[in-house]
Amino acid sequence: MTTAGPGRPRLTKPRRPGPTAQAEILDAAAELFTTKGFASTSTRQIAEVVGMRQASLYHHFATKDDILAALLRKTVSAPLELATRLTERTEPAAVRLSALILFDSGQLVSGRWNLGALYLLPELRTERFAHFRRERQLLRERYSTLARAVLTQLGSSETACAGLPFRIVETVINDRSDGEGGEPVDLGPEAPQLLADAGLRVLGWTDVESLRSPAGMLLDDVAAEA
């Protein structure tokens, strides 16, 4: 069988999940980066795990940094797009923030590999990853803007906590890292709702139950629009 995408037809049966050779490479790299470490993984090893020649891998990604950049982009682009759409909505800020946390923590908890663990790599501080860092900072600002709107609605003058909801979503990463094979330890399958509740509670919002249904509906609505 052959795979879709720009590469040459594969001589062997795909060993990794994914509709294209590129997706297979990303899956293999994600496993190696999160279980062996980024610095300890070579493009040769990635090619081996995928079952392709190193030369074929270079056809899709020129460097190991390019593979890492593609993996990181996947984790931030969808929540950033949602956050941008949410700025145009008229629902209360608390509902919009809940929806964003539900979606973002949902993808971090359900991804096959715990890619968020790569956020702490010192390698990301180089110019090569400046674009990713800017996107992630933009996402952090979107969270913060929504959080401040919630605080205003609550009549709260404590704005220092506005950075917490974004950080609370990231706790999924540490929780998965402590588990066997990237399974969550403490948070369990209800993690997204738990974190949406927590993200609002840290701002001083107490009636989190009332947000659950409208936040879910808002997410469905925005997804249908996309």
Next chain:
Amino acid sequence: MTTAGPGRPRLTKPRRPGPTAQAEILDAAAELFTTKGFASTSTRQIAEVVGMRQASLYHHFATKDDILAALLRKTVSAPLELATRLTERTEPAAVRLSALILFDSGQLVSGRWNLGALYLLPELRTERFAHFRRERQLLRERYSTLARAVLTQLGSSETACAGLPFRIVETVINDRSDGEGGEPVDLGPEAPQLLADAGLRVLGWTDVESLRSPAGMLLDDVAAEA
């Protein structure tokens, strides 16, 4: 001048902070591990940065893993000791949990290097670090026990959130990692109090102000005892 500890007298003036050659090695390794990466750092480079011969470094630490283990132990031993002392205290669970968060996040935010970023290293999953992982799991359980006691006091049946206060303390690590040179981005100098408030709020405790003074007094009291 000579330094304390078991090593040979140093021929050069210390380049790194710390009362002993061992402390200097740990400081240099902490910088390299958190800014260049663990896998990308060699013991030769650590020795160079300290300004000692590699052979002298081996006198203090036989392997790079031993250096990492010593650094990690420092981050968990003090909060674990405090958590153990707190189990014997009679103050309300909410006050004890606040005190633990204040102390633990305080040390994570004020450490010269962002050592918590090393928690996500895949290398920590090996047998060499089993002791560290057990200690950290014990600390996580102490947090969880206090959190469940708070939930019981609140009459809450939602126990899934009992794992959150521990995770909220760890948000300091991601926040520092996103800053320049390990400075916090969002949390600011009031991080410990902010996180103590947040850790209680996620459990549904609303009057966090009332805990601030007793939690601070409890910390002082336990510190005086030690």
